[in-house]
Amino acid sequence: VLSDSFGQMVVQIQRLMEQVRAEEVNLRKTELKALQAQINPHFLFNTLNTLYGLMLTDVARAETAFMQFMELTKYMYTNAEKDKVSLRAEIDYIRQYIELQKNRMNDRTEVHLSIESRNERPDAVIAPMILITFVENALKYGVSSHVRSDIFIDLALDGDSLHFATRNPIVVRPSAEKSGFGIANCRKRLDLLYPGRYVLKIREEADEYRVTLDLKLH
Numbered sequence: 401v402l403s404d405s406f407g408q409m410v411v412q413i414q415r416l417m418e419q420v421r422a423e424e425v426n427l428r429k430t431e432l433k434a435l436q437a438q439i440n441p442h443f444l445f446n447t448l449n450t451l452y453g454l455m456l457t458d459v460a461r462a463e464t465a466f467m468q469f470m471e472l473t474k475y476m477y478t479n480a481e482k483d484k485v486s487l488r489a490e491i492d493y494i495r496q497y498i499e500l501q502k503n504r505m506n507d508r509t510e511v512h513l514s515i516e517s518r519n520e521r522p523d524a525v526i527a528p529m530i531l532i533t534f535v536e537n538a539l540k541y542g543v544s545s546h547v548r549s550d551i552f553i554d555l556a557l558d559g560d561s562l563h564f565a566t567r568n569p570i571v572v573r574p575s576a577e578k579s580g581f582g583i584a585n586c587r588k589r590l591d592l593l594y595p596g597r598y599v600l601k602i603r604e605e606a607d608e609y610r611v612t613l614d615l616k617l618h
Contacts (some may be wrong), residue, residue: 409466410455413448420445447472450504458503465503472496476529483593484525487562487617491515491555494535498553501539509549511539519559524617526562527593531555533586534566534611541609542568560618566611570604590615 451469454462475493479485498511505511535553542551552567583602590598597616603609 406455406459406463409463413452413455413466417445417448417452420448444473444476447500450501454503461503465500468496468500468503472500479528482528485528487524487526487557488522490526490528490531494532494553497532497535498539501543505543506545508545508547509543509551512550512552514552514554516554516556518557520557521559524557524560526615526617527589530586530589530593530615531564531613533582534564534613537582538566538568538609538611541570541572544569544571547571560616562613562615562617564611564613564615566609568609570607570609 447469451462451465454465472493475489475496479489495513498513502511538551538553542549549569549571551569552565554563554565556563587600590600594615599612599614601610601612603611
């Protein structure tokens with residue numbers, strides 16, 4: 401039997417999902433100005449789907465995940481519309497997102513996160529929620545409940561040069577109408593914010609998906 405508080409949580413999640421759907425419809429009607437705003441409903445809807453699935457299968461995990469989700473949402477709404485945020489804060493945000501997603505994984509999936517830094521600049525900044533798009537995709541399409549799945553997320557910083565890479569098996573293939581929305585948004589933002597200062601490569605090899613992004617932060 402669901403507790404009253406948990407029942408209220410379910411209602412709240414359903415209401416949020418309805419709001420997010422409405423926002424997505426409205427945002428599709430806007431042009432370039434809405435690119436950054438589009439991050440919020442797209443990201444929220446995917447994360448809310450994860451939470452909703454947990455509520456149906458694992459109440460204890462769902463309650464933990466909900467608290468993690470609230471922290472992520474706080475960060476997102478505080479920073480998503482800023483031009484730049486601290487790179488350290490963005491990396492911590494990615495860590496928290498991975499921890500949230502681990503709530504829906506079993507022992508057949510393992511996420512390998514590697515972060516290296518040389519000549520670190522404490523004042524390094526980055527456009528918010530650029531990297532999370534690729535992390536989100538790797539975890540969305542690379543998680544398996546029945547076969548071994550290893551997902552690799554690597555970030556290396558050398559001064560103002562950032563190298564970021566993800567690699568994941570393709571366990572779930574996106575439907576044609578949903579494929580590429582987040583990536584297209586990210587490409588446009590990179591074009592606007594880092595013209596001539598980035599190289600993005602996306603490759604699908606057999607049943608594996610690879611992304612590499614080399615970015616000059618300053």
